[in-house]
Amino acid sequence: MKNSEIAARLRELGDLYELDGAVSYRVLAYKQAAKAILDSPVSVTQMAEQGRLEELPGVGKTIAEKVSALLAEGEIPAARKLKERIPATLVDMLRIPGLGAKTVRAIHDQLGIEDLAQLQAAAEQQEIRGLKGLGAKAEENILKGLAGLEARGADEERILLSHVLPLAERLAADIGAHPACDRLEIAGSARRMVETCKDIDLIASSDQPADLVTAFVGHELVDEARSKGEAGASVLTHHGTKVDLRVVAPDQFGNLLQHFTGSQAHNVQLREAAVKQGLSVSEYGVAETESGESLRCRTEAEVYERLGYRYIEPELREGRGELEAARTDALPELIVDKDIRGDLHCHTTLSDGRSTLREMASAAKRMGYGYLAVTDHSASHGFGDHVTADQLRKRIDEVRNLNDELKRFTLLVGSEVNIGTDGSLDYPDELLAELDWVVASLHTSFRMGDAKLTARMIMAAEHPYVDCLGHPTGRLIGRREPYGIDIERVCAAAAETGTMIEINANPNRRDLSEHHARLANEAGVRIVINTDAHGVDTLAENMRYGIATARRAWLTKADVANTLPWSRFAKLRKRAG
């Protein structure tokens, strides 16, 4: 069973317990365990088989037993029992904004309503207002919420970071340049460079907040203001993206930015630890519980310092051990954009790229890189984009000639070779030996079973001319789940054979994920960050998302091979040793 499915079942159980009136902390425990399972880089099913479930943060004896039961029987006995008393369809109602467990339970118990259709009918017939604490407004919100659910479908609307960031950066630049603006930063999940975002948070400081809010609401990207006040506003852009602006006085900017950057898990852990020191943290300051005296901070660094921590980079603020590391001076010095010296996975018009060899080479050189490996698809690639062995031989000459023209830049000839269903590659070894660099990737037969996929990847890693594994789990964020390969075994094989593994920086992929990249690094695998660019535009644009994934995986410059100049990188390739 996939981690995402186990997590969904635990979330459902948490919802059922909540509807059953369980104490909130018990409900929270299930949600946190579900999150930990979703974030687990390795198969939780496999962890269960090995009796390792309790290694997951937030999973104790009880939840471990429930996961084991789920895997053995296909369902959790506790959930089955709850469903005898509480219709499972009530869980759907919790997705209506403003409706929580208490309200849903009251509607069910007192009106006998069991699903969304009955809820709609009751709201239309004004039956809801008969309940204590609910009125006409509640009915209105329920109908609005139901319409919203229908409109956006079953999936929670999360937007790819690469769609959110340009919008956020444009707004930040424009609002930040307003005369009334003192400081302005993007906050929230976009600042943490999470793969997908729900909305955009902007934090500003100003002595004339009203002017700033007016400028924000009137911006040309803004469609409508949903609410607007002295301290900020919430708007929808023409894209339909929600953007919140919060404005404070300059001396509280650090507190507000820290609060709204999150994540929730990070803030909860930060605040729990603060309480034990007799301090209380909020978006307005760090207060001493005893005296009530509050410290206002202009910068986030002051907030962390007051609590006994070194400054923590936003990408690390996920409640994954960063507070402990910040307290003991054990934070990694994260890789930064300018550390990257070359790119080792891109395409040209020879296969499915949009730019020519020369255009890609010039663009890479302009960007300040020292080298670029051109890796078009291989002989068995479909869609008319395949490259025959003869075409590749011609390409080798073409690259050598162009390379002679380029000063202080190394153009490398490579290939992104398909890993066949039997683990073999689709060029002869003699040809692969002539290349500077080979990325091996899966492009076909994803559904042949996890064990076979794992075997294919391991065979590729063991091949003497495979320098690197490309987009190893094949996921497309929000569209296609990763293959269920045994990432621990693939990493072990890669570390053993000296095969590198890429973080594919395409913002739709980010593959390795941050969780897998952290695991791979700890397993001793050498990581490369590649754009998989299909044109000069994405050659420049994609890299930041790969860097972001690396940073969220706690990687330093030393952990990533293409921070080295080509002369040193070249010696790290398997074929060089």
Add this chain to the structure above:
DNA sequence: GCCGTTTTCGGCCCGACTGTTTTCAGTCG
């Protein structure tokens, strides 16, 4: 239900908003 530089029991962030209420419960981020 989880977890331990004050705890194996008794804690488990902080504040705003909404809609319904005359002081608050429920929900949300």
